[in-house]
Amino acid sequence: MKVYVKTILLFLVVLSAVDLYPQDPDHRLFEKEVGFKILKTNNDTDYDGFLAVKNRLAEPGEISEKTSPNDFYWIRLDLGDHVSKVGKDDSFYLRFNSFDHATIYLESQNRIVPKKIGKFDKNSESIQVDHSYYDSFLKLRRHNLPDDGYITLKARRITFREDVQNWSFTISNTSPNTFVTQQDFEDQVPYYFFTGLCFIMCFTTLSFYFFIKKSEFLWYSIYIVVTFVYVCGLNFGIYDFVFNNHYISYWVSQSFLFVDNIVYLFFFASFLQSKKEYPFVHFLVQVLAVLNVIILLCIGVLFALGDTIGFIFITQNAYALLNFTALLGLAYLMYVGKDPLAYVMALATSAYCAAPLVRTFYSTPEDGLLLDGLYYIIIGCSIEMVIFSFGLFYKIHLEFRENLMLQQRALFEKTRALRAQINPHFIFNSLSAIQHLVSVKKIESALKYLSKFSRLTRNVLESSMDINILLAEEIKMLEDYLSLELLRFDNSFSYTITTDEGLDPEEIEIPSMILQPFVENALIHGLLPKKSGTKQLDISFGKDNNHLICTVDDTGVGRLAAKERLHIYQNEKKSRGLEVTKLRLQSLGEGKDSITIVDKYDDNNQPMGTKVIVRIPLKIL
Template structure:
């Protein structure tokens, strides 16, 4: 039975390889996974080579003299691409990956050359060249194995075991074909028996391997979806915190008191103007807190409304100036909604409100390479004096507001945001400067 290459034993193995090829090829057509494309190509070449002896027709055998060796080398090319894709060598080992790619091209050229040699010189010459090319093919195999060994995972160990087992089995069959059936191992089996056994064992191992590979991908995808859901919940929570932070009861009550004072003092125009700006601010804040990002233009517009309200509330008011680099497209630059307001509020009530004389805040926005630089400079009493004069709860509130802004920005930009606050007081002047550095992203 094992001496007859057309027996049921060998037919079952051919059928198994064909079924595996069809399965992986259909899976590739459905999902466009490169792993299935390369493996189905490898299985197809393997099946075409092994089905050769199932045909007794002389014309078919004549055609097989052209392709029997070439199809093996094409199969090796698919196998190399399969290993590269499984190990992601292009990402983790780019130099080794490039060399493996070159080897695969050399093998493909060798496969094409064998067709030409068969046409001009015949099968016996082709067989001799294949015999001499075995060391090179073995070198390619061991180089691929070396590439695989760089990724120390369970999948790679399975891949190595299946590949080495098949390589040994295939070489035994090749040696028997060249040296004779009694060479090396004297068993009552056909010389291709070892090739068939190596092929089916390797295919079973690889089937398990690919199944585990995609199971891990599904698990990672599920973990990513869970993390995304957690992040979405965190964003929603931060939105609510941000809304409370921007429109806190302290600001609301003070604004209502300001309106009440205007009315008591019979300053009807001032009261009407304040109410108009206040309602506009509340409406804008409620609108943007439903957005993950807005343009810098809209952010500056909302900030201007807030500043005008604070100028009306603060005794003797203050000057506010905004300078934006002309290279910045404020309509397209993406920012976190209301990220500037907490810093301006701190500058007003922890710096300017305690200062006598002229009071100013300068907001400067520039761009360096791919980063946006925001500087908020006031000429208030300075952060060091502010810490001495203010009670702990006030400082705590200030730090909490900055922390919320930082978390919101890092969630959107997916990168650490730099926020620095320093006292810029000198001998005759006082003041504080806040600097924010974050990536420049467009809407």
């Protein structure tokens, strides 16, 4: 594959070095600028009327005032002997400024025939030069030239004012659209770069909108699309494709920046929440939005009236007024900004507002419509998008942080609710134990049990105020609970609680009462139903990497036998302790592996009890 690529590249290099016309000298590129004279008139005279006053033609340098939409300009081109140098072909090409309305007078069948070549003229025979806003060309034939060697044009400029010294006319033997020069390619690079940037930003913000459902991201996506159409619409032929009319395309293209402003203002207010956070800035945003709407309405009226002079006045002055006002508002926002988001938005919007001002200030005399100055808009909007991308990710960070805090708060409330389900259950069983002792006339045991129960209840209620407690406190409550159960069941079982030497119970936090349901389950369903043999309960705490390993090991009847066998305590409660504890462990981010239950069997496959292993994330103070 690499060999093929290298071969193609080498072929292109060699091809670019070959002379395109090496054999026939008559086909070498010829290009020559043609001199001309101008006559300005205030009325639309015909060709015969011009011939009567053609002696008043003047050199371009003699006309000092700029063009006016009300004036007509007769232009007489002196081809001289230039046509003979074009070559042997009968045809040649005339390149000239793209006039809004223009007529060229050529000879046909021994009479002068007018042909429309203006950009806004219907059935215009001129062709726009590729990658140029202000140049057109026309294909001519030798036999269409008058005998005196002069070509006459009547032109009118209605879209902007310019110096006639900027006009130029060139004849050549090759169509201007035949080749794409390196300069043409370099001129297009910013537009393709901007197109890619717009696509990335539009796709990103639309994705955020569909995921987060925040209106500001939708507004920014619309702003990106409108900005792309405004900047690249003429260059990529979008306006002509939609309207198929150069005149309408001109009005729409020059008005689209105001549409862009309105969309951006909606985005700005929504993203910054200016109505709530910055009332004065929000008021200024509303004023600017209303002004842009009024300007668009005025442009619509002027279009209906065909008043290009008024349109030129509005577009030239409105850009500066609106953007200068916006920059003052952004300076105020920088002064009163409450968070980094305000500063990011102020900087990004400043780049967006400053671009049209820089474009106007640095525009050249030849760039009457400021179209060549679109590079400044590309730079300003690109800077705005880059800065906004930081603001975008910062806002996403705030959104996720807020959601995380809400989730943590919900987790805290859920954990409290889960503990609240354990505590009444534990208290109910303890009171049941007191009731049982009183019913069998064991008053002394009942009093001891009641004393321990009051202390245990106080500790449980105090611990319920916090999600976590020290391991030492958890061990103390388990000891109180088991000692109470020993009193209740006449010391019918024994227990041990051990911790590994490497653990300090005073420095480790665990969820409060996390093991009590497993201990209770081992007693009620494992040890108490056992008729004979040792009834031993061992509770141990160890460490495995970043987890605390809690083990509850009993020598009871096993889970299978517990399900099949009834006893007098089994109908006294409906326990939800294990279910609630599993939910609590899941809320800590632990999966199903957090609880492991091992059924123990002897060599004869007889049950020897149950071991429960609980893994808790280790939290050291």
